[in-house]
Structures are given as structure tokens and as C-alpha cells.
Amino acid sequence: MFSPVVMGEGRITRLRRGAVGASAAALALGFTPWSAPVFAQADGASEDVAPAPPAEGAAREVFTPADFASFAPRSALDMLERVPGFAIDDRGGGQGRGLGQASGNVLLNGERLASKSDSITDQLARIPAGNVIRIEIVDGAALDVPGLTGRVANIVANSTGGVQVQFEWRPQLAAEYSKNRWLEGVISASGTFGALDVTVAAEGKPFYGGSGGTNYVTFASGRVEERFSTGLEQGDDTKYSTSLRYGLPGGAVANINASLLLRRFREWERERTLSPDVAPLYEEIFSLSRGYDYEVGGDLEFALAGGRLTLIGLERYDRLTFRSQSEVDPATGVPVTGILFSRFTESGERIGRAEYDWAMLDGDWQLSGEAAFNRLDRTSDLFTLEPDGTFTPLDFPAGTGGVTEDRYSASISHSRALTPTVSMQLIVGGEYSRIQQTGSGALARSFRRPNGSLSLSWSASERLNVSLKIERRTGQLDFADVLAEVNLADDNQNAANNELRPDQRWAYDLEAARDFGPWGNATLRIFQRDFSDYTTFVPTPTGGSARGNIETARIQGVELYGTVRFEPVGFTGARLDYSLNLRESSYTDPVLGGALPVGFAEPFELELDWRHDIPVTDWAWGAALRRTRFNPSYRVAEYGYDHRIGNALALFVEHKDLLGLTVQAKMSNLLQDELVYDRYVFDGPRGADNLLFRENRRREIGRVMEFIVKGSF
Template sequence: MTTLARFALTVAMLSAPPFALAQTAVPAPTVEGARTYTPADFERYSPRNALDMLQQVPGFVIRDAVQERGLGQATGNVLLNGQRLSGKSNDVLAQLGRIPADNVVRIEIRDGATLDIPGLSGPVANVVAKAGGISGSWKWQPEFREYYTDPQLTRGEVSVSGAYRSIDYTLGLENRANHSGAGGGTDIYNADGTLRETRVDAWTGENNQPRLSATLGWHGADGATGNLNASWQKVYFDYVEDGLRVGPGLVDRERAVRQEVRGYNYEVGGDYEFGLGSGRLKLIGLNRYEDRPVLTTVETRFADGAPAVGSRFIRDGEETERIARGEYRWKAGGDWQLSAEYAFNRLDNVSELYLLDPGGIYQPVALPGGTATVEEDRYEAMATYGRTLSPTLSMQLSVGGEYSRLSQAGGGGLTRAFRRPKGLASVAWKPMPGLDVNVQLQRRVGQLNFYDFLASVDLNEDQANAGNPDLVPPQTWELELEAVRDLGAYGNTTLRLYTQRIDDIVDIVPIGETGESPGNIDRATRHGLEWKSTFNLDPIGWRGAKLDTAVGFEESRVRDPLTGELRPISNNLQEYAELGLRHDVPATDWAWGGNVGYSFHARDYRLTEVGRMWEGPIWGSLFIERKNLKGLTLRFTAGNLLDATSMWDRVVYVDRRTGPVDFIEDRHRRIGPVYSFSVSGTF
């Protein structure tokens, strides 16, 4: 049975029987033409906070904000009191999770092109909330796995919100903890199909990221508003992998991998908006810093007593980002905005590589290009105009560009300057009641990962990047059509079609005669569709039940820089399907349901190998929820019930250009069932 057939069978079985609320002192009136939901529409779910409500809006799919260069124009599709969040670490979804459900006035689903916020398109959720007295919420989410992983007991969050005179505030403490693990066999075959080696490995990773956050909002009697947010986070990650390797004619070997990450980050940002002339001026500032040192050690010991071999890689990278932005907007035959932004990004990185000598001492070895400083100064200016053309048609046009200066000190660095046009044109059309259509054409400049400029090694997977000081940001032309159909009592469905042309796409390219690293390829294309729906089952007699469905297909093409052949973009998502069932049992405070999901990615293409590392093929879970037990919400989830595994299928070549194969790797590691429990409440 094929993977898609197994997924279809599973679907058939399952579907049988940071800124505080002061961004507006008083919630805005209901917007004509918006699809509006009030707290009464979510009563059956017994939500604890605004995010719980938003996640139950029929047919609406939350899109995370894209991490743009600097702050840039708005991305994502969620607003709070009609405003975007002018931060990075403290995203709007985290903020919604700290707003008690009692403070939510309504949720509006609007078309992005009808808003006076540049960059938004398609369905956008505006969560309208009011400030109240002191209130709080909390959640604890322990998790247990049957194999390879210790219990995770430290994931949770607590927040307090309130208002005093013209000040609103939210204080939060959370730990984004995650424990994971897998284990099983790997077979290594020679090019002729004979067995070269068998490996049995087991690994576990423990990640804890406690974070303190605070947001303050102020609103003056003259209509001026100000917001301030700050966060501080520690990062703890430990990875342990142990394995045994045997094979015909080979000495048995025990291999140990250890990785440790200890770091921290902080962010401070704010904005101040006030009336100026016939419009309003908003000034925004942000300062972000991250230090993330990583230590990885791999050692192999032999059963015949031969000296152990090992390697150690140490990397300490310090990232800094500073942003100053101004936005001036006014109305004159439509909505106008002029914006200007300066952003400074810097990476100071030190990398060291060591090899274990026969005496058991780690000796340093050269790692050219591993230590350097990368900086970028970027200036952006944009002008945006939007207006309603008719009762059923509106548009938004944004044009501008950016100038950036990239420099690298050390590692063969150099300095370069770029000028890039940017812009967006979108049209929102309502051809008939219950149908909304949005078309958008956008020119986007992508964000580079500064670590890609520098040499690095992956000791566990025996891969290395040579570093590439010649990297330039990719630029993308994006054309998108999205149609949203209201099905009345039956729910809602959304179809999105898109096509992209990417210039200077970042993929793995040859460096020198034998090296490889992320680099630019002249051009690539990407085309796809997404179809997402919510179907309420009350009209067919199953009261309190609903189905959430999603399917997507994508095709990409890029010319391989090594062979010259057309192939997919490395690791590009090619297809996925998801189904979620939730049944809120009428006249009770019980709910149950489940989810199944499938996804498939393209292979990764490197200088000497082609492979696919993934988990699946199908994930499945069931849950049961008590929505009100003495004021608490309790939920138990049994995950990975369809036995998804961790896999890596790759072919390693002597030379991929000419075709001779060195070996073929076939890895299957068991993950096992995942059991999680959550208890949440308010105070």
C-alpha cells in the first residue's frame, strides 16, 4: 500500500461517526464587511485566552510572521487591536496567549488589502481586546515518551495582565521545553548492493528555553500611544547519541556523540505614535542580542583496543541587531504611508576544530574561514497607497527599495553594496456575498543567515561547509491568488494558488575544487496550491463536531550547479495533507478528537551526496479534553499512534558529476508513542 493510500485509509477511519492592550484605548467599532466572531461563538470550546479563540475560527489558518530584514512591512496574518507587533522575539501569538478570554471583545476576519497596514493580504484576523483589572493565566504541559526519552516536566507558562490609569501591562514567564529521541538501525550498502556496515544508534535531546517578558502600553488623552517590550531568555540544550557499528571484515566500534548549547538572548523594543499635521507619525526602535555557544564532540572506540578517534567542534556566535524605523500615515483620497528604516546586523563568530591524537589529547587543527565578523547596514524607504475603489473592490500599492552594505572581516571576507527594488500590489474583490478574492504581486528581498558566510562542520553527519563570503540576498517575484468561500452553517473554505520566481536563490553550491557551502544559484521557480477548510457537521446531525482539512502541493525547479540538470530546490516541501476532528459533546464540558498529517519533502543535494532526512510518513494523534473541572481545563493527548519514524535515505558518491557511488545509507529509527497532558487555568 502506498503512503498516500495509507493516509487516505487513516482519514476515512478518523472521520467516521508585545504589545499590550493599550495599542487602542477603546476597541474600535465593528467594521462593515468583516466576518466577525464574538466570545459567544466560542463558548462551546471554553477558551482560556485570546489564542484559544483564534485557533477555533472556522477556516482561518494562522500564518506566522516571516522574519524579514529588519522590521519591514507587515507579514503574517494576525493583528491585535488593529496594530501589527513591532518586535521579533515577542510575537503576536505569544501575546494573544497572555490575554484572558474575558478581555476579548471580538475577532474580525478582514481582507488584508482593505487595511491601512502595508504588506498584508488575504484573510487577516484582528483580535479586538480591552484592558481590565488584574488577571492572569497559567498552563503546565508535561510530556512522556515510551522510548529513548526522559519525561519532560518543565514546559509551562504563567502571565499577569492589568491596567492602571493610562498604563496597561503584561508580565510573562514561560519555558519552551521539549524532549525528543529516537533509536534503531541503519544499514550501509556498497554500490553493488552488498552490506558494508550495520549501525544501531539511540539519541535523546533535551531543550529548555525559559524566558521572562514584559510589555507596557500607554495612551494619552491627546491620542498619542506608546508601547515598550522587553524579554530575556536562557537556552539549554543537551544532545546524547550512543551507537554500535559492525560489519563484514570491520572491527566492532562504539560511537558517542555529545552536544551542548548554553546561551542567552534579550530584546528591548518600543514605539511611540502621535498626531502630526494631517496624519500620524510612529517611531519604532529595537535592540536584540543573542549569544549561543555550541560544543560538539564525537568519539569512536574500537573493540580490538586500537586508539580511539574523535573530533570536537566549538562555535561561539554573538548576534546583534539594531533597528530604527519611522512611519507616517495620512488620508487623502485613500490611505497613504511613507516609511523609512535603518537596520544594523552583526555576527561575531569564533569556530575551532580539534582532532583526538593517539594519546587521548584533543589537538587543534586549521579551520579556514571559521572565524570572522559579518556585518550589514541596510536602509529602506517605501511609499504605500491604498483605497476602496467600489463597495466590492479595494487595492493597495507599495513601492520603494533598499540599499545595503555587506562586509566580512576575516575568513576571506570582502565588502559589497547592493540596491534592490521592492514593492507590492494587491487587489481585494468581493464578486458575490460569501466570496472574497485577493490577488497580490510582490517583489521581496530575502534575509541571509550570516552563519552561511563562515566555515562549519557537522561532526555527527560527517558534513562540512567551506563558508562563502560571496553570498548575496535572494530576491523573489511572488504572484498569489487566494479565494475564501463562506459556506454558511457548513463552514468555510480557502484556496490559494501561487507562483514564484527566485533570483540568487540560496542552495548548496561547489566552493573551490573540493568544498561546498550555501551559495547563490541564478534562478529558481516554485509553483503550488493550498486548500484549507473547516466543515461544521451540525447541519448533517452531528452536533458539536467539525473537521479541519488542509492539502498542499508544490513543484520547484532549479538548475543543479554541479551537474547542470534541473531538479527540485533542496528540502522543498512537495506535498502535505492534514485532517483534524473535534467534537464538543453537547450539554457537557467534554471534548474529544484527533489529527492525522502527512508531508513529503524534496531531497537535499550536496557536492557528494543526495538524501532525504525526514520523520513520518504519517503522524496521528487522539485527544480528550475536560473543559471545566473546578475552573481548570485538562487535556490528554496520545501522539504518534501511526508509528511515524525518523528516516534518512541518502546516496553518497565518489563524484556526483560522473556518477560512481561510494555507499547507500538506509536509516529507520523508532520514535514511539508520545503522551502529553496539559492543565490550564486563570486567576
């Protein structure tokens, strides 16, 4: 897939002179250490695809294909997921702010995996395991890739020649309220043709879910209604993607990536009243969305004036039609009432970026500039259902309009070794942006904001590495929050806010990675996020609610993750991967004052993944336990809990060579945990004396049976 012929020296990961990377766990665990360049043949040429060797005293964890043989991996993703104590950080795609500096913690042949539509895991799953030469775990601050810190994985891979095809099929048998899922999976083909590397992939990404259970609604008068509700979700997304990589004369490299995602999602919510009998009620909500996304991007890298210049371009476009209809039948002979909400949205992003890298004054430098143009156009309509079955339009101008943002940013970064054991990376930059809204609340605003970061890495010993990162960055404004919105399922709506501002934040991360030799390793991270212009629901002058900014918010916490290996006690092939997150968060309640927790900052998360690859067999088995505690969510006139399973247990059994295939069977939700929906709705702003009603709903999902079949040819 990745031809060594097209790789230029300037984009190979380098440890700077005198810098020391992550601890050398490879030596203690018996893995093959980095010792000399690895050579591979492609198209009759012999090229070094290895990074430049580290300086004397420098160290890195290195894993070769032999270290993963017992897992029978099919892809680079399978291999990276088995690196002890390493957790993939899949940031950087989707709704991130432009391209910016590198994010996440995975490199491929020393290059960032930059895409807005492809996740890191998607890209790694398309690289055959046979193409991987080794995986290096290095400290990000010791690399010449601005923006990285902490433990970073660099996957060194090349093409083995010919065309390779691999596939993965993930069927799921229906739980009690859902449907069977047959078409989830991916097939990809990669090959090398001269200096051209080609990868094409097709992926089915369906989602089928269902649930059902009792809902108790208690009104202010004390009357209690018992209802039974069911929900069914069915998504049928399909994605096609391709990537081309071509080696040009003089060590220049060109990449082109393209993807097309076809989207279709349907959702049904049905509820009927069980008691009291005097008030029978049937309600149904149906939602349908369909559309497509595409992305085309590319980059060109070449030598220039003693350095390397990289030019990057990207165009992304989304088109989505959404329709939601709610109907209530009192079942008393009174006509059915209902509301219809429809929305058509087009959004896109166009990015141009340039990066120039060079070495000077015993360090690495990068000067970068980026221009990004984001846009959203939306048309929304609201209708009411008449007794004769027709729909009458309602006035809803605040839901129609457009938002654009033109943003220009620049930065300079410098990376160097301060001592033989301490390295530094400094990024200084800023941005100018202009946000303009059209429609009923037309307004134009501009912002000038500084951004940057300071990263320090200290290799205290062969087995202990400590890193610190302080960063100032600007968040990405969700343009949909600027316009008005309607939610028929919860019977609420958001007003428009044409003065909404992107948040800013200070991010502090202190991380220590410790190698315990044959027992495994552990990483402890202490973090804090200080927000200004934090976005949440705020009251409007007319008594409604809208997305708005409040002055400050804070999230802080501790994360511990790693791997325990059981070979020292004679339990060969057994390992436990663990992750524990503890968070505290707060922001000032815009309704009542006081402090509220940040909704998405779950206060407690525990993940335990046990796997045992039985020696001298092709069998493996394991279990996974997840425990999560959630924060309530708050609006102006309501608050409550709305979350999925908080306690999950799964068991699996796997055969790694069943007729040449890897086959896994997995049973999930063995604890039969439920979906939680507790909601308290007030007549006006939240308070103690004006509660309209409260809902307490629990829905069962049932146990879920899944299969994974992997193969290649």
C-alpha cells in the same frame, strides 16, 4: 491588558470608504454581526474601542465571545484557533528582514504584532479570553495597514481591570528512548494601573526527544554493515518577557517590550556495529550549546499635521557557545580517534523605523523609512584527538570572522477603493545595503534593490471574496553561511563564501475565500515564487562545497484549507478543519545540471483535525491526521532524505471544567511512524560511478503521551 483609554483613532483598523471586506459568514452562521460601537469602562472613562463602522454595503465576519463558549477558551489564541476556516500565519518574527511592512494575518486592536523574538501565537496566548470583545475577519487589502492581504483577523480586546493570571502546563511522558518532560508551560499576569497596561510572562520551553533503530551501511565494495543507533535530544530553554503600554495626553500611545531567553541544548548520538563481527565499531557524538538572547523594543505613536507618526526602535542580541565531539572506538585495542569542534557566536540587530499615516484623495497613505544594522562575530576551532587523550588544534581560519550589514529602506504605500466592491493597495520602495566581511576572506559589497507590492481585493458577493497580490522582495542573508562550518554528525563541512548574496523573489498569490453558510467555509490559494540568486550548496574551485548562489529557482502550488461544520446533519458540536498543500519546485543542479526540487517545499501535505464538543457536557474529543511527503536534500558530494515523521495520527480527550481547569490528554504517533535517514555519499561530486557508501536508517520514536492543563485566576 489593553486599556481603551490609550488607544488612538489613527491606529484603529478602518475599512476604507466604499470598500467591501471578507464575506459575511457571520450572518449565515448565526453569529452576532457588527452593528454598533462597543464601549468598555476602564479607569472611570468610557471609550470606543471599536473600529470605525464599515461603509454601507461593506461586510466582515464577526465573532463574539458567545460564539466560542462551547470551547471554554482561556486565551485569545484559543478563540482564534476556533474561528472556522482561519489559519494563523506566524510569519514576521525570528530571522525576518528587519521589521518592514506588516506580515502575517493577525492584528490586535488594529495594530500589527511586531516582534523579532515573540511569535503571534506566543503573544495571543497571554491575552485572557475575558478581555476579548470580538474577533473580526476582514480582507487585508481593505485595511489601512500596508503589507496585509487575504483574510486577516483583527482581535478587539481591552482590559477588564485588576490583575489577571493565567497558566498552561504541558507535561509529556517519555516514549521508549526519551525522558519525561515536566517543566514545559507558561504563566502570565496582566493588569491595568491607570493609563498603564502591564503584562509579564515566564515560559519553560524544553524539548525532549529520543529515537533508536537499525542502520544499514553499504559500501562500494558490496560489504554491508548492520548497526544500531540511538539519539537523545534534551533542550531546557526558559523565556521571560514583559510588555508595557501607556496612554499619553492627546491620544499618543507608547509601547515597550522586552524578553530574555536562556538556552541550553544537549544531544547524544551513539552507534554500534552488530555485524559483521570482524569489524566491531562504537561511535559517539556529543553536542552541547548554551547561551542567551535578549530583545528590547518600543514604539511611540502620536498625531502630527493631520496624520499619525509612529517611531519604532528595536535592539536584539544573541550569544551562543557550541561544542561538538565525535569519538570512534574500533574495540580492537587500537586507540580511540576523535574530533572536537567548538564555536562561539555573537549576533545582533538594531532597527529604527518611522511610519507616517494620513488620509488624502479618498485614500490612505503611509510613508515609511527604516535603518537596520545586523552583525555576526564568530570564532571557530577544530581539534583532533591524540592517542594519549589530548587534543591537538587544526588549522581552521575560514571558520572565524565577522559579517555586518547596514541597510536603509524607504517606501510609500497608497490604499483606496476603486469601486464599491474592489479595493487596492500599492507599495513602492527600495533599499540600499552594504555587507562587509572580516577575517580570512575580508570583502565589502553594496546592493541597491527595488521592493514593493500590488494587492487587489474583489468582493464578488456576500459569500465570495477574491484577492490578488504581486510582490517583489529581498530575502535575508544567513550570515553563518558566509563562514566555514563543520558537521561532525554527518562528517562533512562547508567552505566559506565571501561573495554570497541575498536572494530576491517575485511572489504571486491568488486567493478565493468562499462561505458555505452553516456548512462552513473554504479558502483556495494559488501561489508562485520566482527566485533569483537562490542559495544552495555549490562546488568550490578546490573540490569542496559551500553555500552559494545560482541564477533561478521556482516554487508553485495550490493550498486548500477550511472548516466543515456538521450541525446541518444534526451532529451538533462537531467540526473538521482541513488543509491540503500541493507544491512543485525546481532549480538547476549546480553539480550535474538538470532540475532538482527545492528541499523545504514539501510536495504534499495533508492535515485533518476533527473535534467534537459534546453538547450539554464539559467533554470534548478529537483526532488529528498528518500526511507529509518530503523532497530529498542535495550537497555537492551527497544527497538523501533526512526527515521526521511523515504520517502521524493523534487522539485526544478534553474536560473543560475539571476543578475549574481545562485538562486534555493526548496520545500521539499512533501509527508508530519512523524517522527516515537515507544518505548516498560520493567520492567527489555526485555521479553514477563514484559512490563511496549509502546509509539506510530507520529510528523508532514510540507513542507519545501528552497532557495540557490550563487555568486562570
